Amino acid sequence: xxxxxxxxxxxxxxxxxxxxxxxxxxxxxxxxxxxxxxxxxxxxxxxxxxxxxxxxxxxxxxxxxxxxxxxxxxxxxxxxxxxxxxxxxxxxxxxxxxxxxxxxxxxxxxxxxxxxxxxxxxxxxxxxxxxxxxxxxxxxxxxxxxxxxxxxxxxxxxxxxxxxxxxxxxxxxxxxxxxxxxxxxxxxxxxxxxxxxxxxxxxxxxxxxxxxxxxxxxxxxxxxxxxxxxxxxxxxxxxxxxxxxxx
Amino acid sequence: xxxxxxxxxxxxxxxxxxxxxxxxxxxxxxxxxxxxxxxxxxxxxxxxxxxxxxxxxxxxxxxxxxxxxxxxxxxxxxxxxxxxxxxxxxxxxxxxxxxxxxxxxxxxxxxxxxxxxxxxxxxxxxxxxxxxxxxxxxxxxxxxxxxxxxxxxxxxxxxxxxxxxxxxxxxxxxxxxxxxxxxxxxxxxxxxxxxxxxxxxxxxxxxxxxxxxxxxxxxxxxxxxxxxxxxxxxxxxxxxxxxxxxxxxxxxxxxxxxxxxxxxxxxxxxxxxxxxxxxxxxxxxxxxxxxxxxxxxxxx
Amino acid sequence: xxxxxxxxxxxxxxxxxxxxxxxxxxxxxxxxxxxxxxxxxxxxxxxxxxxxxxxxxxxxxxxxxxxxxxxxxxxxxxxxxxxxxxxxxxxxxxxxxxxxxxxxxxxxxxxxxxxxxxxxxxxxxxxxxxxxxxxxxxxxxxxxxxxxxxxxxxxxxxxxxxxxxxxxxxxxxxxxxxxxxxxxxxxxxxxxxxxxxxxxxxxxxxxxxxxxxxxxxxxxxxxxxxxxxxxxxxxxxxxxxxxxxxxxxxxxxxxxxxxxxxxxxxxxxxxxxxxxxxxxxxxxxxxxxxxxxxxxxxxxxxxxxxxxxxxxxxxxxxxxxxxxxxxxxxxxxxxxxxxxxxxxxxxxxxxxxx
Numbered sequence: 001x002x003x004x005x006x007x008x009x010x011x012x013x014x015x016x017x018x019x020x021x022x023x024x025x026x027x028x029x030x031x032x033x034x035x036x037x038x039x040x041x042x043x044x045x046x047x048x049x050x051x052x053x054x055x056x057x058x059x060x061x062x063x064x065x066x067x068x069x070x071x072x073x074x075x076x077x078x079x080x081x082x083x084x085x086x087x088x089x090x091x092x093x094x095x096x097x098x099x100x101x102x103x104x105x106x107x108x109x110x111x112x113x114x115x116x117x118x119x120x121x122x123x124x125x126x127x128x129x130x131x132x133x134x135x136x137x138x139x140x141x142x143x144x145x146x147x148x149x150x151x152x153x154x155x156x157x158x159x160x161x162x163x164x165x166x167x168x169x170x171x172x173x174x175x176x177x178x179x180x181x182x183x184x185x186x187x188x189x190x191x192x193x194x195x196x197x198x199x200x201x202x203x204x205x206x207x208x209x210x211x212x213x214x215x216x217x218x219x220x221x222x223x224x225x226x227x228x229x230x231x232x233x234x235x236x237x238x239x240x241x242x243x244x245x246x247x
Numbered sequence: 248x249x250x251x252x253x254x255x256x257x258x259x260x261x262x263x264x265x266x267x268x269x270x271x272x273x274x275x276x277x278x279x280x281x282x283x284x285x286x287x288x289x290x291x292x293x294x295x296x297x298x299x300x301x302x303x304x305x306x307x308x309x310x311x312x313x314x315x316x317x318x319x320x321x322x323x324x325x326x327x328x329x330x331x332x333x334x335x336x337x338x339x340x341x342x343x344x345x346x347x348x349x350x351x352x353x354x355x356x357x358x359x360x361x362x363x364x365x366x367x368x369x370x371x372x373x374x375x376x377x378x379x380x381x382x383x384x385x386x387x388x389x390x391x392x393x394x395x396x397x398x399x400x401x402x403x404x405x406x407x408x409x410x411x412x413x414x415x416x417x418x419x420x421x422x423x424x425x426x427x428x429x430x431x432x433x434x435x436x437x438x439x440x441x442x443x444x445x446x447x448x449x450x451x452x453x454x455x456x457x458x459x460x461x462x463x464x465x466x467x468x469x470x471x472x473x474x475x476x477x478x479x480x481x482x483x484x485x486x487x488x489x490x491x492x493x494x495x496x497x498x499x500x501x502x503x504x505x506x507x508x509x510x511x512x513x514x515x516x517x518x519x520x521x522x523x524x525x526x527x528x529x530x531x532x533x534x535x536x537x538x539x540x541x542x543x544x545x546x547x
Numbered sequence: 548x549x550x551x552x553x554x555x556x557x558x559x560x561x562x563x564x565x566x567x568x569x570x571x572x573x574x575x576x577x578x579x580x581x582x583x584x585x586x587x588x589x590x591x592x593x594x595x596x597x598x599x600x601x602x603x604x605x606x607x608x609x610x611x612x613x614x615x616x617x618x619x620x621x622x623x624x625x626x627x628x629x630x631x632x633x634x635x636x637x638x639x640x641x642x643x644x645x646x647x648x649x650x651x652x653x654x655x656x657x658x659x660x661x662x663x664x665x666x667x668x669x670x671x672x673x674x675x676x677x678x679x680x681x682x683x684x685x686x687x688x689x690x691x692x693x694x695x696x697x698x699x700x701x702x703x704x705x706x707x708x709x710x711x712x713x714x715x716x717x718x719x720x721x722x723x724x725x726x727x728x729x730x731x732x733x734x735x736x737x738x739x740x741x742x743x744x745x746x747x748x749x750x751x752x753x754x755x756x757x758x759x760x761x762x763x764x765x766x767x768x769x770x771x772x773x774x775x776x777x778x779x780x781x782x783x784x785x786x787x788x789x790x791x792x793x794x795x796x797x798x799x800x801x802x803x804x805x806x807x808x809x810x811x812x813x814x815x816x817x818x819x820x821x822x823x824x825x826x827x828x829x830x831x832x833x834x835x836x837x838x839x840x841x842x843x844x845x846x847x848x849x850x851x852x853x854x855x856x857x858x859x860x861x862x863x864x865x866x867x868x869x870x871x872x873x874x875x876x877x878x879x880x881x882x883x884x885x886x887x888x889x890x891x892x893x894x895x896x897x898x899x900x901x
Contacts, residue, residue, distance in 0.1 A: 051765065055542050072540075077767030089765070091758035093825075094751065102751035106767035114749045114773070162766055293681060343865050349681040350602050351864055354816065357604075358860030361813070365853040476692070483685055522696030528689035532682055533674045540677060 003065075004029045004166050004198045005050070005081070010059035010069075012042075012049050019045040021222045022059065027166065032192050032199040034213030034230075036206070038242055042222040043202045044086060047168055051083045052076045064165070078106050080165035086174065086202075088151040092144025096135055096154055099143050100126035103158040126161060133157045133187060149176040153184070160191055166198040167191075173208050181205070185212055210234060218242070251514045264392040265513055266506045271398040272468065273505020274405040275460050277498050279478055280485035281409060282456035285416075288491045289429040289449045290345055292352040296336075297482050298475030299363040300454045304329055304461025305470035306371050308378040318378035318466050322404065325458035333454025337447040345446055360475060368472040378465040401463040408459055412452075413494065425449055477524050484528045487535060562735075569727045575842075576723045580795055582838040583730035587737045587788040588811060589818035589830030591781035594741060596816065597824035598750065599777050600757030601680060605687025607812040608694045609782035611805035612667050613660035613789025615704050618712040618799060620659045621652030632705040644713045652713060657790040664786025665779045672775035679760065688808070695806030709800040712793050726795045733791065737784045738831065744780070745827055753777055757825070813856065820863055823872025832871050 005027040012020040019042045027033045037043050049056045052073045061069040068076050091099050104122060130136045133153040138146060143154055152175060159167050172188065173181045185208060192199050203209040209216065210230045218226045218233055220242040226233055233239055255262045279301055286294045307328055308321030340359065344352045382396035416422035427435045428445045436442050460478075464470060481504060489496025507527070512520035565583075569576045588610075596602040622631045626642050634641060644652065675686045699707045715722050744750060752773050755763040764770050793799045803810070814837065822833020848855050863870075869877065 072764075073761075074764045074767050074769060077765055082767075083765060085762075089759050089762035091755045091762065093758050094754050098751050098754070102748065102755045102763075102768075103766050106769065114752060114776075115744075115747045117746050158766070293685065340861055340865060350684055351868065353681055353684050354602070354820075355861050355864045357813075358857045358864065361809075361857030361860065362854050363857075365851070365857065369850060369854075480685075480689060487682075516700075518700050519696065522693050522700065525689040525693035525696065529675070529686055529693065532678060532686045532689075536675075536678050536682075 002029050003027070004031075004063070005200065006060075006062045007046070007050065008060045008062075010046070010049055010061060011057045012045055012054070013057055019222050020049065020056075023219070023222075023224050024059075025217050025224065025227070027198060027200050028215075029198055030192070030196060031215060032189070032201065032213050034209040034216040035200065035202045035219065036204075036209055036216060036233075036239075037219035037225070041219040041242075043219055044170060045222075046219070047083055047170055047202065050076075051081060051168065074106075077162075080105075080107060080163075081168070082159045082162050082164040082166075083168040084152075084155045084159055084170055084172065086170040088148065088155050090143045090146075090151050090154055090158070092142065094143060095140050096130060096143050096146070097123075097126055097139040099154060099158055100130060100139075100161050103161040105163045129157045129160055130154075132160075134183070149180065152176055156184075156187070160195060160197070163195070164197060166200065168200045168202075170202045171204060172201060173203065173205055181208065188212060206234070251516075255510070255514070258391075260391045261513075262510070265509045267392060267394060268398065269506035269509030270502050271394070271402045271505070272509070273502035274402045274409075274498075275463055275467075275501075276478075276481045276485060276505055277501025278405045278409050279457055279460045280482040280489075280497050280501055281412065281494070282453035282460075283479075283482040284486045284489075284491055284497060285425075285456075286449060286453045287486060289425055290341075290446050291349065292341065292345065292356065293349060293483065294450075294453065295353060295356040295476075295479050296360045296363065297453075297457060298478035298480075299360045299367070300329055300333070300457030300475075301461040301464060301478045302367060302470050302472065302475045303332070303363065304458030305378070305465030306367060306376075306461075307458065308462040308465040309371070309376050309470065312378040318380050318462070319400075321378060321462040321465070322459050325462040326455040327458075329458025329461075330451040330455035333451035334447055336454070337450040341450055342443065342446065360479070364472055364475060371472065373472060375469045375471045376465070377469050378462070380466040395467065398467045401467040404463060405460070408456070409498075412456065421445075421448055477521060480524060480528050484531050488531055565731050565735075569724050573721075573724070576721075576727050577795060578838070578842050580723060580727040580730045581792075582835065583727070583734040584788045584792055584795075585814070585818060585834040585838050586734040586831050587730075587784055588815040589822065589834040590734075590737050590741055591784050591788075592815040593819040593824060593826075593830040594744075594753075594781045595774075595777050597819055597826070597829070598745070598757065599753040599774060600760075601676070601774060601778075602684045602816065603687040603778075604684055604808065604812060604816070605689075605691035605694075606781065606785060606815055607691045607806050607808050608671070608687075609664035609668060609785040610789040610792070610807075610811060611694055611698065611801075612664045613657075613786030614793035614799055614805045615660075615698065615710065615789075616663045616786070617653075617656035617660035617790030618710055618793050619704065620656035621649075621713045621794075624648070624652050624655065629703050632703070632710055642713070644716060646716045646718045649713060649715055649719065653790075653794070657787050660790040661783050661786035664789065665783040668779045668782030669775055672778040673771070676774040676778065677771055691806055691808040691812055695802045695808065698801035698806060704801075705799075707801065709798055709804075711798055714797075715794075723795065726791060730788075730791055730795070733784070733787055738827075740780075740784075742827055749773070749776075754825075809853075813860070817856070817860055817863065820868065820870055823870030823874075823876075824868075826870075826872040826876075829870050829872035836871070 003026055008024045009022040010020055011018070011022050023046060035043050048054055050061055052068065052071055056069055059069070060067060063079055063081050066079070068079065101122060127136060127139065130139050133156060135150060135153055135157065138150065143151065146154060152172065156172060173184050176184060188199060189212060191197050201209065201213065213230055216227065216230055216233045217224060218239050225242055226236045226239050279297060283294055283297050286292055304325035307325035308318040311321045311324065312318040336359065340355060344355050380397045382400065385394045385396055385399065386392070387394065416425060424435070424440050424445050425448065427440060428442050432442050461470070485497055485500040485504060488500040508520065508524060511523040515523060568579055592603065592606055619628050622628050625644065625648055631642050671690065675683055678686065698704060704710050719725060752768060755768065756770055756774065760770060793804070796804055799805050818833040818837045819830045820833070821837060822831065823829025845852055
């Protein structure tokens with residue numbers, strides 16, 4: 001199994017706050033990997049460092065063997081590494097289907113296809129994916145009018161539309177109606193299997209991540225605290241302490 | 248143009264004269280920019296009306312001069328009158344756009360600035376005007392460097408005003424409320440701060456600062472109904488270079504801009520001095536953005 | 548299939564009215580020609596400002612470039628531009644243009660102006676479109692004024708005393724009618740190109756940039772390139788409009804006609820917002836309403852015109868930001884193809900909603 005993403009000794013500070021301290025981790029191709037940690041432990045900062053939202057202070061980030069820590073957001077996205085956001089980001093004044101249609105992969109896409117009027121194949125794919133996340137009925141609605149949970153699902157569908165090699169999800173079940181959470185987990189697993197997308201997931205809900213991930217990394221105070229298969233991490237004394245706030 | 252550069256190289260004393268005079272007006276630029284940064288930081292509004300407030304303050308001094316009153320008295324009077332105007336504008340228009348996006352406020356204050364420009368043009372006429380404070384000139388280096396006393400006084404007053412303002416914001420209750428609102432308006436509201444009043448006071452305070460600047464400008468330089476926009480652009484440029492909440496940066500950028508503009512006006516010819524200001528804005532923005540791009544960021 | 552039928556009839560009616568108008572109301576010919584150009588102004592402004600969310604105060608740069616470039620080509624093909632400009636008004640008698648020369652100059656000048664404006668947009672866009680919205684807005688404000696100041700000091704194009712486009716030969720007859728039809732053709736062409744453009748993925752891309760540029764970037768869109776393209780398209784049509792406007796006005800003042808930020812520059816924004824930002828018909832309606840109101844009230848507002856303009860901006864921005872089209876869209880969403888909900892496709896929908 002080859003390595004999809006390799007983070008080595010990455011550090012990042014904001015002013016005096018050291019959000020990430022020499023973090024190293026690996027995501028193997030085709031896996032579902034979890035990233036957990038208490039609030040403020042630097043999970044989202046690490047995500048942002050990987051996808052190029054801000055520069056990192058130290059370390060290397062390789063995506064499919066290629067160094068990406070100097071690339072910019074859009075360039076990294078075009079390599080096939082896509083992330084979603086904790087606070088959803090969608091195109092609020094466009095309809096759901098339009099949100100999907102503009103989310104297609106930009107890999108090698110020339111600007112000429114920008115002037116295409118119709119592409120039945122793409123439209124079918126968009127509708128299928130909206131059905132996949134259960135939003136097909138809302139496809140003609142303005143995305144901004146959806147509930148937070150629905151926007152989260154839309155953002156997930158948009159990410160899949162991009163046909164990424166690897167998808168980084170920031171709390172995919174946060175703010176989603178608890179009765180829907182199992183559905184979301186199924187979708188994620190299915191996406192991982194059917195579309196062969198490597199998943200790297202930040203999650204607060206322990207049950208969700210234990211149920212889904214094959215390997216888990218735990219951050220605390222910006223440092224890597226523990227890693228291993230779900231069972232092992234769950235029972236790790238240090239992880240329990242970190243979550244309970246003990247030192 | 249090349250001839251002019253040659254002159255500057257051969258006679259450094261002229262350069263000194265230009266730079267010193269530039270620094271003097273630079274203090275006024277910095278003060279107006281500080282006001283803009285205040286409104287920007289606290290209310291998230293880029294106030295295009297900035298320049299018109301300055302010019303309006305200038306007309307207060309001019310009018311006082313016309314009635315035989317000492318124009319220097321125009322500095323406090325302009326500040327008071329402009330504070331009232333700013334307060335009134337807040338309660339008629341600005342309060343409606345405080346939480347809207349930045350472009351709405353840019354456009355709305357742009358509209359106000361057009362109205363003020365034209366009103367000034369109608370009331371005071373389209374001529375260049377000055378308020379004569381009746382002071383002499385200080386000559387240095389055998390008369391090769393000439394500094395008008397009023398410019399020196401304006402510089403000193405701008406510095407005093409700026410210092411007072413900083414202390415006021417740090418120490419007074421209103422100043423603390425303003426700073427609290429700037430950091431987090433919602434939290435301030437929860438803690439019982441009347442943010443609406445804070446906004447009104449901030450906007451009025453900024454107008455008052457501009458008014459005082461304007462009175463100084465009218466005495467030391469000239470004013471004209473349509474010369475407001477350059478002051479807005481200068482303030483904006485200074486804030487962009489210095490960054491919000493960077494007092495030292497504002498002072499340095501303001502003085503630097505004053506000196507650069509004065510030298511450029513000599514080198515390029517005064518007819519291009521305004522073009523220089525506006526092009527410099529573009530250059531500054533492009534340069535800032537380019538610098539940020541190297542850090543995976545952009546101007547926003 | 549009544550709807551497309553009605554649409555076709557509507558277009559035909561506008562075309563017929565447009566063709567007949569100068570014959571019926573020949574006294575207002577130049578104002579109507581101006582209206583067609585205003586439609587171009589508003590449409591091109593809205594492409595970048597409304598659809599893409601990048602509000603520009605500096606689109607007059609392209610208008611001015613088109614205007615000066617066209618006039619310079621018209622003159623330059625047959626005479627030395629600087630001597631022509633040095634002769635000022637007197638040039639009209641010395642430097643004459645026969646019918647062939649005049650038409651040739653125009654036929655070459657207009658496209659040259661358009662291309663130069665587009666090139667300028669590509670270069671400037673590459674520099675300034677990397678910034679986000681409000682920085683862009685103020686930066687373009689600076690660009691517009693700087694361009695005017697530079698033209699004001701540039702002797703070759705007549706500096707502050709302006710430039711007179713070639714005097715047309717008498718054979719061409721009523722000139723304002725000639726330009727009326729050119730302006731109308733340009734407005735229709737601009738409208739059709741944008742109408743087509745808004746059916747393509749390009750519209751989705753620029754709408755995405757408007758709605759959430761960070762997201763668009765994180766999905767891999769080449770945002771800067773798309774933004775520059777939009778500005779280049781706008782500049783191209785504005786460049787032609789500039790060439791026509793210069794010839795229509797018969798005099799180019801660097802600050803009051805060419806790089807007229809205080810008039811055309813502001814009007815563009817106002818017309819687009821008044822009609823409804825981000826819609827195809829909004830800018831057209833906005834331009835029509837604005838021009839009619841302006842022409843009927845302007846003379847009564849002598850000295851207070853700009854006060855009225857400023858107040859109008861404030862009132863529209865603060866109280867009526869959605870514009871005329873936006874207002875109707877809010878009132879009658881169904882007429883604009885906005886649906887609330889449709890029957891779900893059966894396959895998987897229940898699973899997640901259940």
